[in-house]
Amino acid sequence: MRYIPETKSDHDAMLETIGVDHVDKLFEQIPSELRLKKPLNLPAPLSEMELTAVMEKFAEESEAAVKKTSFLGGGINRHFIPAAISALLSREEFLTSYTPYQPEASQGTLQALYEFQTYIAMLSGMDVANASLYDGATATAEAVLMAKRLSRKGKIVYVSKALHPHYRETLSTYMRDIDVPIVELPFDEKTGKTIFDPEKITDAMCMVVGYPNYFGVIEDLGEAKEVATKVETLLISVTTEALSLALLKPPGEFGVDIFVGEGQSFGLPPSFGGPLLGLIATGTANVRNLPGRLIGRGKDKEGKDAFVIVIATREQHIKREKATSNICTNEALCATTAAMYLTLHGKKGLPQLAELNYEKAFLLRSRLSLIKNIEEPFSGTTFNEFVIRTKLSGCELLHRLASDYKIFGGIALADNYPENKNDILISVTEMNTDEDVDKFVHALTEILK
Amino acid sequence: MIHNEPEKLIFEQGSAGRIGVDLPEIPSDLKVLPRKLLQTRGELEGFPEVSEPEMIRHYTRLSQKNVGVDGTFYPLGSCTMKHNPRMNERVASMKGWTGLHPYMPVSETQSAFKMLFEFEQMMNEICGMDAFTLNPVAGSHGELTGLKIIRAAFRARGEKREKVLIPTSAHGTNPASAVLAGFTPINIEVDPDGSVNIEALEKVLDENVAAMMITNPSTLGLFETNIKKIADMLHAKGAYLYCDGANLNALVGKARPGDMGFDVIQTNTHKTFSTPHGGGGPGAGPVGVKKELIPFLPCPRIIKDKDGRFAPYFDKQSIGRIHSHYGNFLVLLRAYVYLRTMGDKGLRDVAEAAVLNANYLRVSLAALGYKVPFNRPCMHECLLSEENMPKGVVTLDVAKRLIDKGFHPMTIYFPLTVHGAMLIEPTETETKETLDEFIKAMGEVLEESKETPDLLHEAPHITPVQRVNEAEANHPKKLNLRWKKQ
Numbered sequence: 037m038r039y040i041p042e043t044k045s046d047h048d049a050m051l052e053t054i055g056v057d058h059v060d061k062l063f064e065q066i067p068s069e070l071r072l073k074k075p076l077n078l079p080a081p082l083s084e085m086e087l088t089a090v091m092e093k094f095a096e097e098s099e100a101a102v103k104k105t106s107f108l109g110g111g112i113n114r115h116f117i118p119a120a121i122s123a124l125l126s127r128e129e130f131l132t133s134y135t136p137y138q139p140e141a142s143q144g145t146l147q148a149l150y151e152f153q154t155y156i157a158m159l160s161g162m163d164v165a166n167a168s169l170y171d172g173a174t175a176t177a178e179a180v181l182m183a184k185r186l187s188r189k190g191k192i193v194y195v196s197k198a199l200h201p202h203y204r205e206t207l208s209t210y211m212r213d214i215d216v217p218i219v220e221l222p223f224d225e226k227t228g229k230t231i232f233d234p235e236k237i238t239d240a241m242c243m244v245v246g247y248p249n250y251f252g253v254i255e256d257l258g259e260a261k262e263v264a265t266k267v268e269t270l271l272i273s274v275t276t277e278a279l280s281l282a283l284l285k286p287p288g289e290f291g292v293d294i295f296v297g298e299g300q301s302f303g304l305p306p307s308f309g310g311p312l313l314g315l316i317a318t319g320t321a322n323v324r325n326l327p328g329r330l331i332g333r334g335k336d337k338e339g340k341d342a343f344v345i346v347i348a349t350r351e352q353h354i355k356r357e358k359a360t361s362n363i364c365t366n367e368a369l370c371a372t373t374a375a376m377y378l379t380l381h382g383k384k385g386l387p388q389l390a391e392l393n394y395e396k397a398f399l400l401r402s403r404l405s406l407i408k409n410i411e412e413p414f415s416g417t418t419f420n421e422f423v424i425r426t427k428l429s430g431c432e433l434l435h436r437l438a439s440d441y442k443i444f445g446g447i448a449l450a451d452n453y454p455e456n457k458n459d460i461l462i463s464v465t466e467m468n469t470d471e472d473v474d475k476f477v478h479a480l481t482e483i484l485k
Numbered sequence: 486m487i488h489n490e491p492e493k494l495i496f497e498q499g500s501a502g503r504i505g506v507d508l509p510e511i512p513s514d515l516k517v518l519p520r521k522l523l524q525t526r527g528e529l530e531g532f533p534e535v536s537e538p539e540m541i542r543h544y545t546r547l548s549q550k551n552v553g554v555d556g557t558f559y560p561l562g563s564c565t566m567k568h569n570p571r572m573n574e575r576v577a578s579m580k581g582w583t584g585l586h587p588y589m590p591v592s593e594t595q596s597a598f599k600m601l602f603e604f605e606q607m608m609n610e611i612c613g614m615d616a617f618t619l620n621p622v623a624g625s626h627g628e629l630t631g632l633k634i635i636r637a638a639f640r641a642r643g644e645k646r647e648k649v650l651i652p653t654s655a656h657g658t659n660p661a662s663a664v665l666a667g668f669t670p671i672n673i674e675v676d677p678d679g680s681v682n683i684e685a686l687e688k689v690l691d692e693n694v695a696a697m698m699i700t701n702p703s704t705l706g707l708f709e710t711n712i713k714k715i716a717d718m719l720h721a722k723g724a725y726l727y728c729d730g731a732n733l734n735a736l737v738g739k740a741r742p743g744d745m746g747f748d749v750i751q752t753n754t755h756k757t758f759s760t761p762h763g764g765g766g767p768g769a770g771p772v773g774v775k776k777e778l779i780p781f782l783p784c785p786r787i788i789k790d791k792d793g794r795f796a797p798y799f800d801k802q803s804i805g806r807i808h809s810h811y812g813n814f815l816v817l818l819r820a821y822v823y824l825r826t827m828g829d830k831g832l833r834d835v836a837e838a839a840v841l842n843a844n845y846l847r848v849s850l851a852a853l854g855y856k857v858p859f860n861r862p863c864m865h866e867c868l869l870s871e872e873n874m875p876k877g878v879v880t881l882d883v884a885k886r887l888i889d890k891g892f893h894p895m896t897i898y899f900p901l902t903v904h905g906a907m908l909i910e911p912t913e914t915e916t917k918e919t920l921d922e923f924i925k926a927m928g929e930v931l932e933e934s935k936e937t938p939d940l941l942h943e944a945p946h947i948t949p950v951q952r953v954n955e956a957e958a959n960h961p962k963k964l965n966l967r968w969k970k971q
Contacts, residue, residue: 037827037831037834039567039568039570039759039826039827039913039914040831040834040835040838040913040914041914041915041916041917042834042838042841042842042913042916042917046916046917047841049917050841050842050844050845050917051841053845053848053849054841054844054845054847054848054862055848056862059837059840059841061862062840062841062844062862062864063739063740063837063840064862065707065708065710065861065862065864066708066710066736066739066740067710067712067713069713070712070713070740070744070745071739071740072738072739072740072741072744075738075829075830076610076611076738076829076832077610077829078607078610078611078824078828078829078832079607079824079825079828080828081825081826081827081828081830081831082825082826084572084826087572087822087825087826088572088575088576090825091576091579091822092579094581094596094599094600095576095579095580095581095582095596096581097581097595097596098581098582098584098585098593098594098595098596098597099580099581100593101584101585101589101593101594102580102581102584102585104593106586106589108586108588108589110588111809112586112587112588112809112810114586118505118506118537120505120537120540120541122578123541124541124544124545124548126574127544127545127548128553128554128555128556129548129549129550129551129552129553129555129556130544130548130551130553130763130764131553131555131569131574131761131763132553132554132555132556132559132566132569132761132762133551133552133553133554133559133762133763133764134559134561134564134566134762134764134765135762135764135765136764136765138884138885138888138893138894139950139953140885140888140945140948140949140950140951140952140953141551141552141888141893141894141945141948142550142551142552142764143547143550143551143948143949143950144547144548144549144550144551145547145551145764145765147492147494147547147550148544148547148764149764150494150966150967150968151494151495151496151968153966153967154494154496154531154967154968155532157966157967158529158530158531158532158967159529161526163967164966164967165966165967167765168766170622170623170626170808171622171808171809172809173806173808173809174626174807174808181665200809202806202809202810203809205805205806206805206806206807206808206809208805209633209783209804209805209806209807210665210807212633212804212805213633213636213666213667214665214667215667254524281526282526282529283525283526284524284525284526285524285525285526286526289526298809305583305584306583306584306585306586306587307582307583307585307814307815308582308585308586308587308594308597308810308811308814308815309586309587309809309810309811309814310622310767310808310809310810310811310812310813310814310815310816311622311766311767311813311814311815311816312809312813323964323966329765330966331966332958332959332964332965332966333958333965333966333968334953334954334955334957334958334963334965335953335954335957335958336950336951336952336953336954337951337952337953337954338951340491340950340951341491341950342950342951342953342954342958343953344953344955344958346955346958346959346964346966347959347964351657352625352656352657352658352660352661353656353657353658353899354657355657355661356657356660356661356670357660357661357663357664357670359657359661359664361661361665362625362626362628362629362658362661362662362664362665363623363625363626364623364624364625364656364657364658365623365624365625365753365755365762365765365766365767365768366623366765366766366767367622367763367766367767368763368764368765368766368767369761369763369764369765369766369767370763370766370767372763372764375495376540376544378532379495379505379533379535379540379543379544380505380506380535380537380540381504381505381506382499382503382504382505382529382532382533382534382535383528383529383532383533383534384504384534385504385505385506385508386529386532387528387529388508388511389506389508391511392508392509392511395511395512399512434590435590438590438593444586444588444589444590447588466508466509
């Protein structure tokens with residue numbers, strides 16, 4: 037077996053040192069009736085050559101799907117990944133190391149994560165970010181748990197109904213067993229924006245709102261903050277398309293208390309939805325209530341700059357049941373990927389890419405507006421995702437696009453918003469060529485005529 | 486580790502006008518019109534402007550300040566730092582997997598569902614469980630999921646139990662997860678060898694106990710010999726037995742947690758199933774359960790209909806969603822490839838070689854004069870304490886000096902129940918030659934601790950930085966969590 041170097045003579049020599057005559061003797065601490073007496077019923081092992089062929093064929097089964105024209109988004113965003121990133125990620129020092137508990141032997145991971153924290157803080161306009169959480173959905177839940185620690189008054193979480201449905205579901209899974217009530221904030225059917233009515237927000241622990249929201253609509257965080265201040269509660273904003281932050285006014289400038297987001301756009305492929313990258317950032321005053329790992333910049337004993345895990349006294353391995361979160365393994369390599377991606381694009385490239393996404397979406401939007409029987413239910417401003425409504429049910433329209441035109445036209449809203457039966461969410465990125473757009477326009481024109 | 490010179494922060498590099506990507510042009514007729522609609526930000530102040538070669542050099546240099554399993558022996562106890570097969574990486578980079586979008590129609594992503602379904606079946610067989618969820622993305626995420634499943638089961642029974650019993654030797658994630666799942670963790674003292682004290686258990690075990698979490702083999706590297714009895718005791722009170730599967734590498738193919746009476750287990754693909762640790766993730770933490778707990782598994786689950794078609798499934802009794810989609814798909818894919826490479830015999834060889842290597846280290850290090858608090862056969866990891874070190878020399882010194890000798894240190898000061906613990910897990914993928922070099926280095930360190938203890942106190946010497954002043958880095962006035970433009 038190529039992964040196990042042990043030879044017969046190694047085996048025998050080690051047994052002799054240990055002073056037992058058979059390796060099974062070492063397993064005698066397991067009571068005999070608990071030891072497995074029969075082989076595991078697993079597929080027969082394959083050589084690297086054979087298994088590679090099997091896996092290539094296996095992957096080919098979905099190649100047709102992967103090659104189709106796609107306008108899918110909804111928090112899993114299709115962006116181009118430069119080759120430089122893949123090349124660097126294969127470096128074993130990043131790939132095969134673990135949590136940097138020994139700072140002297142982990143300065144690479146530590147500095148990369150410190151730079152990641154800086155990037156996320158700058159992008160979100162917040163003071164500090166952590167070194168990653170699992171994904172946008174669990175980051176939202178962690179942000180609410182953090183608000184619970186920070187909040188002295190209210191008990192209820194007010195969540196915008198226009199927040200990503202999977203995020204809301206994950207949040208309610210997390211809150212259910214600790215008795216935190218969740219109340220939905222409705223959205224305006226005309227604009228697609230959340231309605232913040234201070235009269236209806238009482239006993240609030242925090243408010244959670246998408247930016248942009250699930251419909252692609254850019255919420256008015258200024259108004260949200262005003263209301264949050266009025267009812268004396270914390271404001272959490274959630275960004276599912278992190279690239280939008282290169283163009284939009286950052287949440288921090290609106291006075292958001294906790295920013296969370298999904299960072300998958302920065303160099304991670306869609307990958308059937310994982311691994312992803314949870315982002316969280318907040319103000320300096322709240323640092324000690326942040327969940328997860330934080331990397332700080334300090335000095336070594338000779339006064340040389342050095343990076344190290346800091347305020348670990350919030351973390352589970354020290355604080356146990358009093359920790360701010362149970363998170364240990366996070367998404368460090370994904371955070372490193374994002375830092376590389378942001379470095380490569382830099383000050384000019386990232387806004388340029390964001391604009392490209394915005395312009396392309398705008399182009400498609402304007403062309404669709406000319407097609408008979410297509411309307412836009414929401415008037416709110418969008419970044420690169422928007423909703424259209426047709427005379428067909430969203431599911432039927434998507435089915436026809438996929439089967440007759442080989443286009444994944446978007447996501448039907450019907451599953452989560454039954455009253456929006458005929459609506460689909462369309463996402464446009466730099467990956468969508470002019471040809472894709474022509475094809476999509478043509479298909480919709482034909483189907484809806 | 487070649488690059489010992491400080492590497493400037495990326496924000497202090499580059500020059501105005503440089504860029505690391507060439508993007509397609511935006512059609513000029515579009516440019517002016519729509520932007521006015523947006524409330525936009527100013528420029529990305531602080532972001533660097535670097536070219537591709539500068540970016541490559543920066544991260545290459547950073548990587549050279551890091552130690553990984555490929556480069557050296559990395560015997561971090563309870564972390565199973567085994568070899569990460571490159572074949573798994575190649576498969577995980579195939580477009581047919583990376584390009585799949587979770588919102589594609591179910592009919593188009595059958596291959597992904599099939600892989601997940603088959604992986605679940607293999608996990609059931611290896612662990613002796615009836616069903617697995619693959620959605621949790623880390624070990625502690627799995628713990629939370631498992632405990633929520635238990636809570637949901639009691640809810641369905643119309644019971645509300647408050648307590649979860651946790652041995653003091655457990656990973657810190659256990660009590661933290663219990664709190665997050667709404668339980669009150671109750672610490673149970675363990676015997677010095679880390680095994681559960683049956684009398685202590687009897688005292689606290691009542692009908693308000695929902696579950697007991699046990700790491701088996703324990704965090705001291707020893708098998709919990711009373712496990713079946715403990716399971717019976719808990720079951721008699723209607724409580725569940727939870728297995729922290731962090732140490733599953735010792736058992737694969739040799740014994741199954743499901744056969745020991747465990748009702749729930751969380752596993753770690755980045756430990757037992759060879760997926761890379763990535764500097765701290767991404768991992769995956771699949772959770773297995775016995776039949777009666779299946780309805781409570783998080784959604785979506787993947788089911789196969791009578792025509793052999795796969796589909797996501799949402800059970801009404803499910804604890805709900807715990808991740809945006811299906812968990813860390815590409816990590817699970819790597820673990821799947823690993824299992825298809827190993828098969829039954831391969832996995833058994835894993836456990837045997839891992840246990841043999843750990844015992845070889847145990848006996849050899851004890852012979853050198855290190856204190857092995859429980860000097861009897863261990864499982865996949867062996868435990869030392871600092872007891873035999875000369876006065877003034879502590880575990881941290883040994884760990885730091887090992888870096889000078891070219892090794893990544895073992896896990897230190899864990900478990901908390903052993904004074905100055907050094908937990909060493911060699912895994913099955915190390916050669917005897919490497920183990921011998923490590924033993925030799927440990928021998929030298931012990932000698933130095935007596936003759937020239939300052940060599941230990943001042944270690945490491947060869948690293949890009951010396952010992953970090955952690956107290957200062959943590960000082961509220963000095964805390965520096967990001968770069969800022971001066």
